[in-house]
Amino acid sequence: MILVVDLCFKPRSLSKYEFVDPIAAIVRRAGFDCEIHHFTELADDLIEGADRIILCGTALKDDLYARRIDQFSWIRDLDKPILGICAGMQVLAAVFGGGIVPQPKIGLEAIDIVKETDLLGPPRRIEGYHLHNFGVTLPQGFDLVAGRPGEVEAIKHADRPVYGIIFHPEVRNRWIVERFDALLLE
Amino acid sequence: MLLGVLFSGGKDSVYACRRAMETDSISCLITVVSENPDSYMFHTPNVVWAKLIAEAVGIPQLTWPTAGREEEELSDLSDAIAAAVDGYGIEGVVTGAIESVYQAARVQRICRELDLWCYNPLWQIDQLEYLRLLVSEGFEVIITGVFAYPLDESFVGARIDGPLLEKLEALRDRYAINPSGEGGEIETFVLDGPIFKKRIEILRAEKTYENYRGRFSIEEARLVEK
Numbered sequence: 050m051i052l053v054v055d056l057c058f059k060p061r062s063l064s065k066y067e068f069v070d071p072i073a074a075i076v077r078r079a080g081f082d083c084e085i086h087h088f089t090e091l092a093d094d095l096i097e098g099a100d101r102i103i104l105c106g107t108a109l110k111d112d113l114y115a116r117r118i119d120q121f122s123w124i125r126d127l128d129k130p131i132l133g134i135c136a137g138m139q140v141l142a143a144v145f146g147g148g149i150v151p152q153p154k155i156g157l158e159a160i161d162i163v164k165e166t167d168l169l170g171p172p173r174r175i176e177g178y179h180l181h182n183f184g185v186t187l188p189q190g191f192d193l194v195a196g197r198p199g200e201v202e203a204i205k206h207a208d209r210p211v212y213g214i215i216f217h218p219e220v221r222n223r224w225i226v227e228r229f230d231a232l233l234l235e
Numbered sequence: 236m237l238l239g240v241l242f243s244g245g246k247d248s249v250y251a252c253r254r255a256m257e258t259d260s261i262s263c264l265i266t267v268v269s270e271n272p273d274s275y276m277f278h279t280p281n282v283v284w285a286k287l288i289a290e291a292v293g294i295p296q297l298t299w300p301t302a303g304r305e306e307e308e309l310s311d312l313s314d315a316i317a318a319a320v321d322g323y324g325i326e327g328v329v330t331g332a333i334e335s336v337y338q339a340a341r342v343q344r345i346c347r348e349l350d351l352w353c354y355n356p357l358w359q360i361d362q363l364e365y366l367r368l369l370v371s372e373g374f375e376v377i378i379t380g381v382f383a384y385p386l387d388e389s390f391v392g393a394r395i396d397g398p399l400l401e402k403l404e405a406l407r408d409r410y411a412i413n414p415s416g417e418g419g420e421i422e423t424f425v426l427d428g429p430i431f432k433k434r435i436e437i438l439r440a441e442k443t444y445e446n447y448r449g450r451f452s453i454e455e456a457r458l459v460e461k
Binding site: 061062063064066070071074108109110111153155156157178180219220 | 254329334336343344346347350356357358359360
């Protein structure tokens, strides 16, 4: 089961249709079981029962998740694949000691993949949809996978299957979610 | 949260409004009326009749004119939204955008400048599943414009129902058209639905069609009891 975590400011918000359901739809269309739960309603057995976890994005004006980082401490010792999208990547960065910094960007923009990973593939330029007020500083123990130090587009933990992307893969990059669903792990 | 819905009277703005009504309070429907029939941002056919839908659902409507020139449309939209903040106290904006990054990014930027929330509750929805939802939930949607091959005259003024969905699905499979018209192939108007307290009856309309471009222009309509 893939656990899709809703990071919006409240459970069952209007934003869920926009930031959570499209990700769950990609997972289901790829043939995987999926459960959606809000970050304030995650029980331990739910996290333990998940094979993979996706942390979704939020509306531009929504920053509650950044003020509730303590609710994501379970991520630090997680031993399973996790993908953070936009707000989700900001949460990953904060949990692992990086920073959440003002860095607004809206619209389709070029993304330079600078390090090969099993998720994003070899270095090249792709285009992605950005919708964020905040970016991240690279946490210790993570590699910069796309972008540059002042404008981090994607990160990966050096030793663990922990991935973050600041752009929204549901627009023109569904393959990233599909590839995460199907990653073969060592 | 008090929200304003960008509202044309087409199915996407009506269904976005329905979803927003389930979670938040809708203070007003914001209708930008473009003088340009090829408006980049705003649905034009029959938009003047959106006032009947506003009345039917019982939500105040704020109408705002625009000359419909490409980038001026955006400042006109921004002015309309700012007027909704002043007049109706809205804290956020709802749009019916499904896949148009062009539209969605522009509205997001306006909302950011005005410090408003922005919601797109149909974003990336599967278009056929969405049309099935509209039909199953009892929305009466008619096609008021077709603008692409191979949409023939039979679509102009037609009601979206089960058989028409099958035709659209077949055309999607064969010609890759967007079945809900997100690519501008189809425009629609909603006559009735579960959020309507009254329904709209069309008394007179003019139909035109030539070379895979057709319009169903409502000339006279009224609200009737359901």
